[in-house]
Ligand SMILES: *[C@@H]1O[C@H](CO)[C@@H](O)[C@H](O)[C@H]1NC(C)=O
Ligand SMILES: *[C@@H]1O[C@H](CO)[C@@H](O)[C@H](O)[C@H]1NC(C)=O
Ligand SMILES: *[C@@H]1O[C@H](CO)[C@@H](O)[C@H](O)[C@H]1NC(C)=O
Ligand SMILES: *[C@@H]1O[C@H](CO)[C@@H](O)[C@H](O)[C@H]1NC(C)=O
Ligand SMILES: *[C@@H]1O[C@H](CO)[C@@H](O)[C@H](O)[C@H]1NC(C)=O
Ligand SMILES: *[C@@H]1O[C@H](CO)[C@@H](O)[C@H](O)[C@H]1NC(C)=O
Ligand SMILES: *[C@@H]1O[C@H](CO)[C@@H](O)[C@H](O)[C@H]1NC(C)=O
Ligand SMILES: *[C@@H]1O[C@H](CO)[C@@H](O)[C@H](O)[C@H]1NC(C)=O
Ligand SMILES: *[C@@H]1O[C@H](CO)[C@@H](O)[C@H](O)[C@H]1NC(C)=O
Ligand SMILES: *[C@@H]1O[C@H](CO)[C@@H](O)[C@H](O)[C@H]1NC(C)=O
């Protein structure tokens with residue numbers, strides 16, 4: 001009798017464990033399926049019809065755009081670049097019910113309305129791409145609770161208001177793309193805490209105030225694009241510490257002051273684009289240190305003085321645009337060292353003296369504009385040929 005009881009208890013126990021494990025995991029996954037269907041039901045009619053054609057079959061893990069982990073929980077919601085753009089809001093997408101989501105990719109749809117603050121519930125999120133939609137409202141500060149986030153892209157939406165102060169809490173972030181929105185206010189100084197930041201693109205917004213000197217602590221930075229805003233004040237000298245920076249775009253702001261001599265520390269720099277600001281002072285000699293430079297665009301500023309002789313060190317230079325400044329000197333003969341130069345634009349300055357024959361010996365030159373200066377003497381025959 002007793003020998004019969006023990007296995008009976010064991011079997012009962014095993015059945016209980018099995019049933020319990022099975023029922024709890026299936027209830028999580030069915031809750032996730034329900035969450036997705038609830039969201040679908042909140043979207044515009046044509047989008048519902050479209051999603052119904054993508055989301056067929058009993059397991060939501062096999063639906064188009066959904067990826068699950070081994071436990072059947074959603075890790076990836078990726079509905080991007082379909083012929084039919086999704087229309088609707090994120091309001092009814094209950095993020096609390098998608099606790100394992102790693103990747104939310106909704107690029108290039110017609111989603112609108114605010115980014116809900118409950119997005120901060122996606123504690124495992126690494127990749128967030130909401131670019132090329134019609135999202136509006138502010139960036140919810142709860143987004144800064146996403147401690148695993150590596151990429152955030154909000155490119156080409158209608159998002160307004162400030163960049164949250166708490167952005168400095170996104171300690172794992174490497175790519176921030178806010179290009180093409182209506183963001184206003186200053187760039188938060190807390191951004192200096194983002195030591196993994198690789199690309200920072202805030203181009204084409206309405207940001208104002210100074211460039212915080214804390215950008216100089218972003219040692220991993222590869223691309224910095226603050227163009228097309230209303231930034232004022234000087235370029236901080238600390239920027240010279242960004243020895244991994246390859247692209248530096250600051251055009252179309254109201255920046256003033258001189259280009260800092262510390263810029264000579266940007267050893268990896270490939271492109272400088274500072275056009276259309278109010279930069280004054282002289283071009284620092286230290287530019288000669290930046291031997292990887294391919295393109296230097298400083299046109300439409302208030303730069304004076306001369307082109308430093310050290311420009312001749314920039315053997316990789318293809319573009320040198322200095323038009324519409326107040327440079328008053330002869331052209332240095334060292335420019336003849338720039339054998340790969342294709343475009344040289346010096347118009348609308350106060351260059352004087354003879355045009356050096358070295359200019360005519362630049363074999364790759366296809367665009368040369370020296371108009372509206374006060375050169376004297378003859379155009380060298382080397383240019384005419
Ligand atoms: C969307 O569907 C609802 C209910 O099926 C209907 O009342 C409404 O008119 C539809 N809207 C459009 C724009 O078709
Ligand atoms: C997420 O889904 C997209 C599109 O289906 C796919 O290309 C990508 O590899 C998936 N990512 C992961 C981490 O599963
Ligand atoms: C968006 O998707 C469409 C195809 O549906 C494509 O033609 C277009 O280039 C995409 N736009 C962007 C910005 O990716
Ligand atoms: C955004 O909304 C405007 C106005 O409703 C519309 O014209 C535009 O096509 C929409 N853009 C996208 C990407 O959905
Ligand atoms: C940001 O981090 C700091 C310190 O790590 C913490 O005190 C603060 O509450 C965080 N703020 C947010 C909004 O997460
Ligand atoms: C560059 O970094 C060093 C070390 O952190 C610091 O002492 C120096 O002040 C920084 N340079 C500038 C111009 O900020
Ligand atoms: C330019 O390079 C030289 C030699 O590498 C270095 O000593 C100097 O500090 C650099 N100048 C600037 C402004 O970084
Ligand atoms: C021009 O190039 C020569 C040979 O590479 C180099 O020695 C010289 O320093 C360069 N001149 C200037 C002004 O950069
Ligand atoms: C000049 O251009 C040629 C051909 O495009 C290229 O091979 C060479 O590396 C360039 N020189 C420098 C110093 O960049
Ligand atoms: C030359 O400069 C004058 C005065 O700044 C300006 O009015 C004129 O348009 C300029 N011409 C060209 C060809 O840039």
Ligand SMILES: CC(=O)N[C@H]1CO[C@H](CO)[C@@H](O)[C@@H]1O
Nearest residue numbers: 096117118119120121122142
């Ligand atoms: C569990 C959890 O993190 N809940 C949060 C989800 O998001 C809302 C809105 O931000 C918060 O109020 C909850 O605390």
